[in-house]
Amino acid sequence: MIISEMTKEACEDFLSSKNFGHLACLNGDRPYVLPIHYVFKGGLVYSFAMPGSKIDHMRVNPNVCLQLEEITSDQDWLSVVLQGRYQELPDTEQWRTERMYAWSALQQRPNWWEPGAYDARRHEIGDQPSHPVFYRIQAESISGKRAEPN
Amino acid sequence: MIISEMTKEACEDFLSSKNFGHLACLNGDRPYVLPIHYVFKGGLVYSFAMPGSKIDHMRVNPNVCLQLEEITSDQDWLSVVLQGRYQELPDTEQWRTERMYAWSALQQRPNWWEPGAYDARRHEIGDQPSHPVFYRIQAESISGKRAEPN
Numbered sequence: 001m002i003i004s005e006m007t008k009e010a011c012e013d014f015l016s017s018k019n020f021g022h023l024a025c026l027n028g029d030r031p032y033v034l035p036i037h038y039v040f041k042g043g044l045v046y047s048f049a050m051p052g053s054k055i056d057h058m059r060v061n062p063n064v065c066l067q068l069e070e071i072t073s074d075q076d077w078l079s080v081v082l083q084g085r086y087q088e089l090p091d092t093e094q095w096r097t098e099r100m101y102a103w104s105a106l107q108q109r110p111n112w113w114e115p116g117a118y119d120a121r122r123h124e125i126g127d128q129p130s131h132p133v134f135y136r137i138q139a140e141s142i143s144g145k146r147a148e149p150n
Numbered sequence: 151m152i153i154s155e156m157t158k159e160a161c162e163d164f165l166s167s168k169n170f171g172h173l174a175c176l177n178g179d180r181p182y183v184l185p186i187h188y189v190f191k192g193g194l195v196y197s198f199a200m201p202g203s204k205i206d207h208m209r210v211n212p213n214v215c216l217q218l219e220e221i222t223s224d225q226d227w228l229s230v231v232l233q234g235r236y237q238e239l240p241d242t243e244q245w246r247t248e249r250m251y252a253w254s255a256l257q258q259r260p261n262w263w264e265p266g267a268y269d270a271r272r273h274e275i276g277d278q279p280s281h282p283v284f285y286r287i288q289a290e291s292i293s294g295k296r297a298e299p300n
Contacts, residue, residue, distance in 0.1 A: 033231075
């Protein structure tokens with residue numbers, strides 16, 4: 001097996017070709033990681049979540065890490081890591097265009113809304129109507145490794 | 151879709167049935183996440199890695215988070231999160247039994263050694279022989295959610 005560093009362009013192509021990865025954030029000095037669906041366009045990661053502890057954590061410390069991999073076999077895989085900063089896209093005039101862009105890009109995935117829809121329903125039942133939080137991640141570094149059989 | 155909390159027992163059964171997940175650790179106030187192979191036995195996660203930045207980070211801050219999921223469809227999935235502390239299993243008399251236990255459990259996976267073997271070879275070529283670092287994670291909390299179609 002030969003492991004090589006991927007170019008930034010190859011990493012970005014891989015990020016663009018996928019829409020599922022694992023996002024790590026911080027809760028104080030404790031790490032937290034969860035799977036997310038995202039869209040990568042124009043050098044930015046777009047995603048959304050219902051309000052909750054994950055969003056609270058990223059508002060306090062915007063440092064995040066998105067990692068995704070494709071494993072064909074133990075000797076044939078690639079893994080890309082994007083480190084960057086969380087930036088919320090609030091429902092205000094200033095952010096309307098960017099927010100609509102995120103919504104438009106994300107909703108192209110089949111059933112993209114399902115988990116959010118559940119949470120929204122639950123919040124409504126509890127008389128606590130809630131709205132999704134859209135956000136983007138500005139990349140500060142992107143790197144990747146590719147393994148190929150000898 | 152109905153989302154329910156999993157019992158601790160169901161979470162542990164799921165952890166035992168899998169050997170691949172995503173581990174988050176901290177580099178200062180920045181999160182880092184990477185895929186790992188592991189074995190979960192007796193309430194402990196066992197894994198190993200070649201010396202490097204990940205190991206360095208966990209030695210400084212042993213707080214880690216392991217997450218794994220199984221996604222059958224957008225409405226049928228489960229996700230388990232284990233938060234705990236990194237604990238190294240050094241090659242000393244005191245830790246020999248535990249270290250051998252980890253090695254024995256981990257090497258039951260086919261090709262489990264491949265990435266480490268590559269790194270070991272590279273280190274040897276560079277006249278810097280290196281050995282894998284075995285570690286375990288002591289769980290402080292385990293939780294999980296299961297989604298099922300209505």
